[in-house]
Amino acid sequence: MDGEIECPSCHRISLVTDDLDACPRCECDLERLLQIALLAHAKIDQALRCLTTGGWEQALHHAEESRSLRHDARAARIAFLAATACDDLHAARKWDDALQQMRDK
Ligand SMILES: [Zn+2]
Numbered sequence: 001m002d003g004e005i006e007c008p009s010c011h012r013i014s015l016v017t018d019d020l021d022a023c024p025r026c027e028c029d030l031e032r033l034l035q036i037a038l039l040a041h042a043k044i045d046q047a048l049r050c051l052t053t054g055g056w057e058q059a060l061h062h063a064e065e066s067r068s069l070r071h072d073a074r075a076a077r078i079a080f081l082a083a084t085a086c087d088d089l090h091a092a093r094k095w096d097d098a099l100q101q102m103r104d105k
Helices: 032-051 056-069 073-085 091-105
Strands: 004-006 013-017
Touching: 004 091, 013 032, 032 056, 032 073, 056 073
Parallel strands: none
Antiparallel strands: 004 013
């Protein structure tokens, strides 16, 4: 998995690597956070596979699951695309708002 993880204690951003299990700055245990991040990443992979095969509703479902685990812009973008493809304009609007809020931070 590529990506970054923020230490909940000192807010240091670390690149996710195979041997990262504690914050390099404050030594806070990051293992559980990493497990959640890995699960969120796996859900994004599932969503992308569904997008490539036209499984829009499944893609939306997996993207929403990923987003519930980790607030990641990629999951929100996939959810927006899938919701649009599903013709679910209410959900598309919700995901567009979520993306806008992430840009404004
Ligand atoms: Zn830390």
